[in-house]
Amino acid sequence: MSxxxxxxxxxxxxxxxxxxxxxxxxHHEHASDLLYIKIAVLxxxxxxxxxxxxxxxxxxVALAAPLLVMMAIKFVIIAAYFMHLKFDSKVLTRIFYxxxxxxxxxxxxxxxxxxxxxx
Amino acid sequence: MTETSTTEGELADARTLEQEAEGRAAEAxxxxxxxxxxxxxxxTLTNTGMSNDKxxxxxxxxxxxxxxxxxxxxxxxxxxxxxxxxxxxxxxxDIKLTSISSFVLLMSSLTMVxxxxxxxxxxxxxMRLWLMTTAVLGATFISGQVYEFQVFxxxxxxxxxxxxxxxxxxxxxxxxxHVTLGIVMLLSAVVLSAAGRIPQAxxxxxxxxxxYWHFVDVVWVLIFTIVYLIP
Numbered sequence: 001m002s003x004x005x006x007x008x009x010x011x012x013x014x015x016x017x018x019x020x021x022x023x024x025x026x027h028h029e030h031a032s033d034l035l036y037i038k039i040a041v042l043x044x045x046x047x048x049x050x051x052x053x054x055x056x057x058x059x060x061v062a063l064a065a066p067l068l069v070m071m072a073i074k075f076v077i078i079a080a081y082f083m084h085l086k087f088d089s090k091v092l093t094r095i096f097y098x099x100x101x102x103x104x105x106x107x108x109x110x111x112x113x114x115x116x117x118x119x
Numbered sequence: 120m121t122e123t124s125t126t127e128g129e130l131a132d133a134r135t136l137e138q139e140a141e142g143r144a145a146e147a148x149x150x151x152x153x154x155x156x157x158x159x160x161x162x163t164l165t166n167t168g169m170s171n172d173k174x175x176x177x178x179x180x181x182x183x184x185x186x187x188x189x190x191x192x193x194x195x196x197x198x199x200x201x202x203x204x205x206x207x208x209x210x211x212x213d214i215k216l217t218s219i220s221s222f223v224l225l226m227s228s229l230t231m232v233x234x235x236x237x238x239x240x241x242x243x244x245x246m247r248l249w250l251m252t253t254a255v256l257g258a259t260f261i262s263g264q265v266y267e268f269q270v271f272x273x274x275x276x277x278x279x280x281x282x283x284x285x286x287x288x289x290x291x292x293x294x295x296x297h298v299t300l301g302i303v304m305l306l307s308a309v310v311l312s313a314a315g316r317i318p319q320a321x322x323x324x325x326x327x328x329x330x331y332w333h334f335v336d337v338v339w340v341l342i343f344t345i346v347y348l349i350p
Contacts (some may be wrong), residue, residue, distance in 0.1 A: 033236055041193055042231035047225060047343075051218045062347050070346040075337055083333045084231045084326070089169050092177045099181025103188030114196055 031081055046070050106117050176327045180334045187338050190290040191345060198281040198346075204230060205280035208287040211271050212347055220263035221343045224298075227256035228336040235329045239314075241319035247309050250325070253332065254305040257298050264295050287346070297335045304328045 029038075048071050057063045080086040085093045165171050201207045234249030268288070270291060276284045308328050311317050 006183075011272070033233055036229060036232050040226065043225050043228075044222060047218070047221055050344060051214065052346060054214075058121065067344050067348055071340060074340045077240055078228060078337045084226050085335075088173075089167075090169065091169070092174070095174075095177045095181050096184075097182040103184040106185070107188045107192040110198055111192055111195060112276065 031068055031087070036081070038076060043077060044072050122211060133147055139272050143266045151337070160186055170323055172327055173323060173330070177328050180330065183334065183338075187290075187294075187341070188288075191295055191341065192291060193292045196349040197286040200282040201280075201284075203281040204282065206274060206276045207283040208271070208276065208346075209283075211274050211349060212278060213267065213270070214347060216267060217343065218265060218345050220260050220267075222251065223256050223263070224260045224336050224339050227253045228333050229262070231329045231332045232345060234320070235326050237318060238317065238322040238325045243317070243319075246317075246325065247312050250305050250309050250312075254309070257305070257332075261295055264291065264298075268292075290342065290346065294335070294338060301328075301332045303334050304331060316321070 050067055053066060053070075054063060057066075068088065085096065131160065138216050165174075167174060199207060230252040234246045234253060237243075237249055238246040271284075278285060278288045305328060309319060309324055310326075
């Protein structure tokens with residue numbers, strides 16, 4: 001079942017000339033070159049929106065929140081597709097996001113501590 | 120009689136185990152031989168079932184999250200701190216220039232992934248072209264950063280002018296060093312490939328360089344928003 005599913009996904013995501021890891025012996029799925037280009041266009045559009053947004057809203061949570069959301073979307077897209085986390089072993093995803101979550105957690109606590117005890 | 124049967128049974132079990140071990144050894148030899156001859160594509164003879172090199176790179180990148188997390192947090196703490204006088208980074212930002220730099224680095228991730236895709240298909244010359252393009256885009260980004268630093272210093276914001284300046288230069292400078300190292304890795308991969316030492320069977324080495332490059336890009340995504348765009 002899982003092999004069949006993997007093969008099916010591979011054939012649907014890979015374009016004619018692209019993809020995979022070598023002739024005949026396909027273990028990993030990869031996106032097609034066309035998909036990579038589409039993702040890059042999406043990232044460029046998101047970046048343009050990020051740059052334009054501060055001209056519309058200049059301060060406060062209304063500025064920061066959408067910017068942080070767009071940043072997070074860009075981060076996840078790059079990690080999932082360009083870094084192949086979507087197609088690779090889940091262990092790699094766990095390793096990377098464990099480091100990331102640990103970093104965010106530790107530094108949010110550190111910043112909160114400075115905020116509380118700083119003055 | 121019973122003792123004899125037991126011994127024969129044990130011998131049969133031992134023979135079976137021996138045959139299985141020989142089979143596994145032969146399979147391993149086959150894959151290793153194929154790998155050394157440059158025809159093996161995807162076999163990883165590790166306990167985890169995935170390449171140790173790739174796993175090591177991911178663990179390294181996970182630890183890098185902590186490094187950059189620390190630098191970003193330091194910047195957030197000190198970004199308005201100019202007790203020592205002088206301008207803070209926020210007074211001097213050139214968002215247009217940084218936006219162009221960000222776009223360039225983003226596009227370098229595209230060329231990088233196309234390079235990885237090319238070597239996985241066995242197109243070595245195309246891979247070299249994409250990697251060279253990535254290196255050029257990376258160098259363009261670094262040029263923009265050097266120019267930005269030069270302008271900031273001229274405006275009176277040196278590395279030790281105030282805490283905000285130190286935190287800014289520390290964070291963006293560290294990122295710049297990472298990009299520079301990435302360019303060195305890319306150029307090394309191009310040279311090795313030109314010497315015929317990165318065939319399709321070793322596409323993973325290019326993929327690992329790509330992981331590092333994308334990480335550098337993804338860190339810039341965070342820096343661009345948190346440092347430059349949010350006041």
